[in-house]
Amino acid sequence: xxxxxxxxxxxxxxxxxxxxxxxxxxxxxxxxxxxxxxxxxxxxxxxxxxxxxxxxxxxxxxxxxxxxxxxxxxxxxxxxxxxxxxxxxxxxxxxxxxxxxxxxxxxxxxxxxxxxxxxxxxxxxxxxxxxxxxxxxxxxxxxxxxxxxxxxxxxxxxxxxxxxxxxxxxxxxxxxxxxxxxxxxxxxxxxxxxxxxxxxxxxxxxxxxxxxxxxxxxxxxxxxxxxxxxxxxxxxxxxxxxxxxxxxxxxxxxxxxxxxxxxxxxxxxxxxxxxxxxxxxxxxxxxxxxxxxxxxxxxxxxxxxxxxxxxxxxxxxxxxxxxxxxxxxxxxxxxxxxxx
Amino acid sequence: xxxxxxxxxxxxxxxxxxxxxxxxxxxxxxxxxxxxxxxxxxxxxxxxxxxxxxxxxxxxxxxxxxxxxxxxxxxxxxxxxxxxxxxxxxxxxxxxxxxxxxxxxxxxxxxxxxxxxxxxxxxxxxxxxxxxxxxxxxxxxxxxxxxxxxxxxxxxxxxxxxxxxxxxxxxxxxxxxxxxxxxxxxxxxxxxxxxxxxxxxxxxxxxxxxxxxxxxxxxxxxxxxxxxxxxxxxxxxxxxxxxxxxxxxxxxxxxxxxxxxxxxxxxxxxxxxxxxxxxxxxxxxxxxxxxxxxxxxxxxxxxxxxxxxxxxxxxxxxxxxxxxxxxxxxxxxxxxxxxxxxxxxxxxxxxxxxxxxxxxxxxxxxxxxxxxxxxxxxxxxxxxxxxxxxxxxxxxxxxxxxxxxxxxxxxxxxxxxxxxxxxxxxxxxxxxxxxxxxxxxxxxxxxxxxxxxxx
Amino acid sequence: xxxxxxxxxxxxxxxxxxxxxxxxxxxxxxxxxxxxxxxxxxxxxxxxxxxxxxxxxxxxxxxxxxxxxxxxxxxxxxxxxxxxxxxxxxxxxxxxxxxxxxxxxxxxxxxxxxxxxxxxxxxxxxxxxxxxxxxxxxxxxxxxxxxxxxxxxxxxxxxxxxxxxxxxxxxxxxxxxxxxxxxxxxxxxxxx
Numbered sequence: 009x010x011x012x013x014x015x016x017x018x019x020x021x022x023x024x025x026x027x028x029x030x031x032x033x034x035x036x037x038x039x040x041x042x043x044x045x046x047x048x049x050x051x052x053x054x055x056x057x058x059x060x061x062x063x064x065x066x067x068x069x070x071x072x073x074x075x076x077x078x079x080x081x082x083x084x085x086x087x088x089x090x091x092x093x094x095x096x097x098x099x100x101x102x103x104x105x106x107x108x109x110x111x112x113x114x115x116x117x118x119x120x121x122x123x124x125x126x127x128x129x130x131x132x133x134x135x136x137x138x139x140x141x142x143x144x145x146x147x148x149x150x151x152x153x154x155x156x157x158x159x160x161x162x163x164x165x166x167x168x169x170x171x172x173x174x175x176x177x178x179x180x181x182x183x184x185x186x187x188x189x190x191x192x193x194x195x196x197x198x199x200x201x202x203x204x205x206x207x208x209x210x211x212x213x214x215x216x217x218x219x220x221x222x223x224x225x226x227x228x229x230x231x232x233x234x235x236x237x238x239x240x241x242x243x244x245x246x247x248x249x250x251x252x253x254x255x256x257x258x259x260x261x262x263x264x265x266x267x268x269x270x271x272x273x274x275x276x277x278x279x280x281x282x283x284x285x286x287x288x289x290x291x292x293x294x295x296x297x298x299x300x301x302x303x304x305x306x307x308x309x310x311x312x313x314x315x316x317x318x319x320x321x322x323x324x325x326x327x328x329x330x331x332x333x334x335x336x337x338x339x340x341x342x343x344x345x346x347x348x
Numbered sequence: 349x350x351x352x353x354x355x356x357x358x359x360x361x362x363x364x365x366x367x368x369x370x371x372x373x374x375x376x377x378x379x380x381x382x383x384x385x386x387x388x389x390x391x392x393x394x395x396x397x398x399x400x401x402x403x404x405x406x407x408x409x410x411x412x413x414x415x416x417x418x419x420x421x422x423x424x425x426x427x428x429x430x431x432x433x434x435x436x437x438x439x440x441x442x443x444x445x446x447x448x449x450x451x452x453x454x455x456x457x458x459x460x461x462x463x464x465x466x467x468x469x470x471x472x473x474x475x476x477x478x479x480x481x482x483x484x485x486x487x488x489x490x491x492x493x494x495x496x497x498x499x500x501x502x503x504x505x506x507x508x509x510x511x512x513x514x515x516x517x518x519x520x521x522x523x524x525x526x527x528x529x530x531x532x533x534x535x536x537x538x539x540x541x542x543x544x545x546x547x548x549x550x551x552x553x554x555x556x557x558x559x560x561x562x563x564x565x566x567x568x569x570x571x572x573x574x575x576x577x578x579x580x581x582x583x584x585x586x587x588x589x590x591x592x593x594x595x596x597x598x599x600x601x602x603x604x605x606x607x608x609x610x611x612x613x614x615x616x617x618x619x620x621x622x623x624x625x626x627x628x629x630x631x632x633x634x635x636x637x638x639x640x641x642x643x644x645x646x647x648x649x650x651x652x653x654x655x656x657x658x659x660x661x662x663x664x665x666x667x668x669x670x671x672x673x674x675x676x677x678x679x680x681x682x683x684x685x686x687x688x689x690x691x692x693x694x695x696x697x698x699x700x701x702x703x704x705x706x707x708x709x710x711x712x713x714x715x716x717x718x719x720x721x722x723x724x725x726x727x728x729x730x731x732x733x734x735x736x737x738x739x740x741x742x743x744x745x746x747x748x749x750x751x752x753x754x755x756x757x758x759x760x761x762x763x764x765x766x767x768x769x770x771x772x773x774x775x776x777x778x779x780x781x782x783x784x785x786x787x788x789x790x791x792x793x794x795x796x797x798x799x800x801x802x803x
Numbered sequence: 804x805x806x807x808x809x810x811x812x813x814x815x816x817x818x819x820x821x822x823x824x825x826x827x828x829x830x831x832x833x834x835x836x837x838x839x840x841x842x843x844x845x846x847x848x849x850x851x852x853x854x855x856x857x858x859x860x861x862x863x864x865x866x867x868x869x870x871x872x873x874x875x876x877x878x879x880x881x882x883x884x885x886x887x888x889x890x891x892x893x894x895x896x897x898x899x900x901x902x903x904x905x906x907x908x909x910x911x912x913x914x915x916x917x918x919x920x921x922x923x924x925x926x927x928x929x930x931x932x933x934x935x936x937x938x939x940x941x942x943x944x945x946x947x948x949x950x951x952x953x954x955x956x957x958x959x960x961x962x963x964x965x966x967x968x969x970x971x972x973x974x975x976x977x978x979x980x981x982x983x984x985x986x987x988x989x990x991x992x993x994x995x
Contacts, residue, residue: 278393278439279528280778314529321469324494573972575936589940595967596940617944617968620937633937639948640941661941677938683897684938708935721935747979749935765932768979794936 082194083230086201087223093205094213104211108204109226119193120233124240130182131244135251141171142255145333146262161331168334260337266330267291268344274325275348277318282310286347287319295338297328305343319346381561381772381785381792392441393527396468397431399445400486401453401475422476424512426486426519430472432560433520433534436774437758438781440527443468455489460496468493472523482508486515490523499526513562533754534559537798538761539577539586540772544790554588556603556798559754561785567603577796578621586796587611587621587630598632600647611645620664624671631665631674642676642689655689656696664708669715675699677707686720700732702739708750712757717777719751719760729762731777742779752797763793888912890992892950893985897934899945901953909950912992913957924959925993926950928968931984940970950990 148167271289287307292300302323304316311319332338402422431442445451449462453475463471474488489501500522504515514535521532538561542553554568554577568574572591579586585602598612598621612618616635623630630645634652642655642665656662660680667674673690680687684707686700700706705723712719715734722730722741729743729751747765754761757777764773766784770791775782786792888911892901901909916922928947930939947966955961976983 276391276393277527278437279530312529317529321494325469327494573969575940575970575972591969591972616966617940619940633941635941635944640944661938661945663941664935664937677935679938684934705934707938723934727933747932765979768977 082197082201083226089201089205090208090219093208094216094219105208105214106222108207109222112200113226113229117233120237123189127244131248134178138251138255142258145171145259164331164333165335256334256337259333260339263330263332263337264339264342264344267326267342268346270326270330271322271346272348275318275322276325277314279312279314279318281312281315281318281348284308284347285310285312285315286345287311287316288343289319289323289346290341290343291323291329292341293329294340297331299324299327299329319348322346322348381557381564381787384784384786392435392439393469394441394443394467395434395523395527396448396463396466396471397427397434397442398448398453398471398473399425399427399451400473401451402478403475404478422512423484423509424476424516426474426476426512426516427472429513429516429560430520430523433517433532434523436560436781436783437524438776439524455491455498458491460493463493470499470523470527472519474519476512479506484509484512486512488519490526513558517558517560530758531756531800533756533758533797533800535801536755537583537801538752538772538795539579539798540763540792540795541574541577542787542790542792543770544787554586556586559797567601567605575794576620577794578623579796579798580623581625581627581799583799583801587623589619589621598630600630611647611650616640622666622674624667625669626671631667631676633663633665642674644674644691655691655694666709666711669711669713675709675711675718677709684723686718699734700739702730702732706730710751710753710760712753712777713755714757717753717757719753721749721751729760729775731760740779742775742777743773743782745773748773750794750796752795754797755800761795761797763795886911890994892946892990892992894946894988894990896931896984896988897942898988899942899949901949905950906953908992909953910957912994913954913959915994916954916959916963917957919994922994923963923965924954925965925967925995926954927973927991927993928966929973929987929989929991930971931987932971932974932979933984934971936970936972940968943968943970946988946990950992 145167148164285308288305290303290305292302294300302320304311304319307316329342400422427445434440434442443466447466449466450457450459452458452473454473458471458473469492471491471493472488473491474486477485477487479485483506486504486507487501488503490499491497492499502519502522507515517535520534524530524532524534536559537556538559539554539556542555544551544553549571552570552572552574553566554574555564555566557564567586568588568590570590570592572594573589574591575589575596577586577588584604585600585607587598587600589596590599591597593613596618597610598618599608599610600621601608611630612621612632612634614634614636616638617640618632618634619640620633621630622632624644628647630647632643632645633640634643635641637654637657639659640661640663641657642662644653644655645651646653655665655674656676656678658678658680660678661684662676662678662680664677665674666676668688672692673688675686675688677684678687679685681698683704685698686706686709687696688699689696699709699718700720703722703724705727706720707723708721710719711717718732718734719742720730720732722728724741727747727749728741728745729748730739730741732739742760743762743764745764745766749763751760751762753759759774759776759781761772761774763770764784765771766786769786770793771784771786772792772795773782773784886907888908890908890912892905892908894900894905895902912924916924926947928943928945928950930943930946932939934942944966947968951961951964951966954964971987974983974987975989976986
C-alpha cells in the first residue's frame with residue numbers, strides 16, 4: 009500500500025482531497041424552522057330566510073248541487089201551483105198525472121247521470137293533460153339545468169304561471185258551460201211546467217191526500233238523489249287534492265335529484281376513493297342557490313376523510329344549486345345520498 | 349487513476365483499508381437527470397401555482413434606494429419546482445403562469461372569481477424574502493378558491509439558497525397530502541448507478557439525487573461494477589455491491605462519507621444487500637457454501653444466519669414491512685419465482701405463480717404490494733396485490749428491472765432500456781402515470797428510492 | 804507479452820471464424836460495436852497477460868466423451884491435437900450446462916494447467932443483460948462453477964481454481980440484441 013502511494017502520489021493526493029471535499033459537502037447540515045401562519049377565515053355570509061308560501065287549495069265547483077237546489081225550489085212552486093189548480097180546476101185522472109211525473113223524474117235522473125259522465129271525462133282529460141305537462145316540465149328542467157340559475161328560475165316561474173293560467177282558463181270555461189247548461193235546463197223545465205199546468209187544468213181534481221203522499225215520496229227521492237250527488241262531488245274533490253299533492257311530491261323529488269345530479273357532475277378528486285364510498289350530504293342554501301353550509305353525515309365504511317372533504321368540495325363547485333321548478337318547492341335544507 | 353495491474357494484484361487479498369482511498373477520480377461536471385413525462389391521468393385536477401413574489405428586506409439609506417426599480421427575481425423559481433412535482437404525480441394539471449389572470453402574493457390580492465372561472469379549486473401563493481447573508485424567508489399560503497379561504501399557511505426562515513429547492517419539495521408534499529390524503533414523497537432522494545465511457549473505459553458512479561433528478565451528487569466512482577444500492581431505513585447510509593476489489597463485496601457507506609466499510613467479502617458472491625426495517629440487520633446473498641443463498645447479518649455482531657439451503661439460486665431478498673419475513677427470488681422450481689421465508693419458523697412458501705420468471709421482489713411500504721421483474725416474452729414490472737393475489741403488469745417498456753417503491757407507495761421507480769441505453773422510469777402503482785429520467789452522456793440503472801427525509 | 808496476447812487472439816479468431824459455427828467468437832475484437840472496441844473486460848485483459856502463453860498441445864491424447872453424462876475420468880481421452888481453443892465458453896439463455904464444444908475448451912485449458920503446475924486459473928462467469936442483475940450475478944457464478952467442476956474432473960486441483968462472477972455487468976457487446984446476448988453469456992478462462 010505504501011508502495012502504491014509512493015508510486016502514485018498524485019492520484020493518492022487527489023483521492024484524499026476529494027474525500028475531504030465530499031466530507032465537507034455532506035457534513036453541512038441545516039435546520040429548518042417552520043412556522044404555521046394563522047389566518048382568520050373569511051366570515052360566513054348572512055343568509056336570508058324566506059318564509060315558504062302556503063300552497064293555496066284548489067277551488068272546487070258544486071255545479072250539480074246548485075242544480076238540485078234550483079230543482080227543489082222549482083218543485084215547491086209546482087206544488088203551490090198545483091194546490092191552486094186543485095181549487096180552480098176539476099181533478100184529472102191520477103193515472104195521467106202519475107205517468108207525467110214519472111216521465112219527468114226519469115228525465116231528470118238521466119240528465120244527472122249524463123252530467124256526471126261528462127264531468128268524469130273532463131276530469132280524465134285534465135288528468136292526462138297534467139301528466140303530459142308534468143313530463144314536459146321535467147324535460148325542460150333538465151335542459152334548463154345547464155343554463156344560468158337566474159334565467160332558469162324566471163323561466164320556470166313563467167312556465168308555471170302559464171300552466172296555472174291555462175288551467176284557470178280551462179276551469180272558467182268549464183264553469184261557464186256548466187252555468188249555461190243549468191240555465192237551459194231550468195228554462196226547459198219551466199216550459200214543461202207550463203205545459204203540465206195546462207194539462208193539469210184539463211185534468212180532474214183527485215184526492216188531496218194522494219197528491220200530498222205523492223209529493224212526500226218524491227221529496228224523499230229527491231233528497232236521496234241530492235245526498236248521493238253530494239257524496240260523489242266530495243269524492244271527486246278529494247281525488248283532485250290527492251292528485252295535486254302527488255304531483256307536488258314528484259316535482260320536489262325532481263328538484264332534489266337535480267341538485268344531487270349537479271353535485272355529482274362536479275365531483276372530482278385526485279385521491280384514490282373506493283367506488284362504494286357513500287355519505288348523506290345535508291346542504292343549507294339560500295334562495296339564490298348559494299351554499300350556506302354543507303354537512304357530511306351517515307357515511308359508510310368506505311368513505312374516508314378525504315372522500316368527505318372532496319364530497320363537500322363537489323357541493324361548493326356546484327354552486328349555485330339549481331332553482332326549484334315552482335317557488336313553493338324551495339327548501340333551505342336539502343339532504344340526499346351521495347355516491348359519486 | 350489506479351493502474352489496472354494493481355487491481356489484479358489486489359484480487360486475492362482484499363484490504364478494506366484501501367477502500368477509503370480507492371476510486372475517487374476527478375471527473376467533468378455532473379449532468380442532471382432529465383425527466384420526460386409520458387402519461388398522466390385523464391382527469392388530472394387543475395391547480396394554480398402562482399409564481400412566488402420576491403422581496404428584499406428593507407435596508408437603510410442608500411442601499412434601499414439603489415434597489416428601487418430593479419427587477420429582481422428569487423434565486424430559485426419555487427413555483428416552477430412545485431408545479432413540476434405535482435404534474436409528475438399524474439394527479440394534477442398546474443396551469444401555466446401565462447394563463448393566470450394575476451400573480452397575487454398575498455390574500456388581499458386574490459380576486460377569487462377570476463380563478464373560479466378558470467376551473468381552479470385551489471391555488472398556491474407565496475413569496476421569498478431575502479433576509480441578507482444568503483438566507484431567505486419563504487411564505488406560502490394554500491387557498492381554497494371555492495370557499496374563498498386559506499387551507500394552510502406556512503413560513504420558513506433562515507433558509508440558505510441551496511436548500512430552497514428542498515423547501516419547494518416540502519410545499520409540494522403538503523399540497524399533495526392535503527388534496528389526496530396521502531403523504532407526498534417529493535422531498536425524498538433516489539440513489540442509482542450511472543455508467544459512462546471515459547476515454548473508452550467504463551466508469552461506474554453511485555449517485556444520489558433529489559426525487560426530481562436534480563442535485564445529483566456522486567458518492568462513489570469506480571472502474572469496476574457497482575450494483576444494488578439499498579438505503580438504510582433512516583436514509584443516512586447506503587449498502588451496495590462493489591467490484592472494486594475485482595469481485596463482488598457488500599459495502600456500507602454513510603452519505604456524509606464519514607463511514608465506509610466492507611461488511612461481506614466471503615468466498616464466492618457477496619450481493620443483494622437489503623436493510624431490515626429496524627436498520628439492525630442486513631439480508632445478503634452469499635455463495636460461500638457453494639451456491640447463492642439468503643443470509644441475515646446482524647450488523648452489530650456481524651453474526652450470520654443462513655435462511656436457505658438449496659443448491660438452486662436464492663437471492664434478491666427483501667424484507668416484509670413488519671420485518672418478520674423476507675421475500676426472495678429462487679429458481680428451485682427451474683425458473684426464478686418469488687418465495688417467502690418466515691423468520692420465526694423458517695417456513696418457506698411460494699408467492700408468485702404468474703408467468704415463467706418473477707424476480708427481484710420489492711415490498712410496498714404498507715406491505716400490501718409486491719413488485720417483481722416479470723419475464724414473459726420480455727421483462728416488465730409486475731405488481732401483485734398480496735391481499736387479493738391479483739397480478740398486474742405495470743409496464744410495457746423494454747428490459748424493465750430493479751423496481752423500487754416511493755416511500756408513500758404510490759409510485760415505482762425502475763430501470764429500463766431505451767434505444768439501447770439504460771434509463772430510469774417512474775410508474776404509478778395503478779399504471780396510469782409514467783415518466784422517464786435519463787442522463788445525457790451515459791446510462792443510468794439500479795435505482796433505489798430513499799425513505800422520507802424528515803419525521 | 805501484450806504482443807503475444809494479440810498474436811494469440813488473432814490466431815484464435817481466424818481459426819474460429821474458419822471452423823466454428825455459432826456463436827461469433829470475435830469477442831475480444833468487438834469491431835461491430837464501436838463503444839466497446841477498446842474495452843476488454845477490466846480486470847480480465849491484463850490478467851490474461853500473465854496467463855496467456857502459447858503452449859503447444861502435446862501429443863498424449865485420449866479420446867474425449869461427453870462430460871455431462873457423468874463418465875469417469877479413466878476413459879477420457881483428448882482429441883483435436885491441433886486445435887487451439889480460445890479461453891471462452893458460451894452458454895444458452897439461462898443455462899449453465901457445458902455443451903460438447905464447451906467441454907473441449909475446458910479440457911484444452913485443463914491440460915495447460917496440468918502441464919504447468921505453477922499456474923492457477925480464474926474463471927470469470929458472465930450473463931447477458933436479461934433478467935435481474937443479482938440473479939445474473941448468481942447465474943454467472945454457476946456457469947463458472949460448471950467450468951470449475953469440469954476442470955476438476957480433468958484433474959485440476961480445486962485449490963488452483965478461482966471463481967468470480969460479474970453477472971451482467973461486463974458485456975463484451977453492449978447492444979441489446981440476440982447476437983450480443985449470445986456473446987455475453989460466457990465464462991472466461993484466465994490462466995496465470
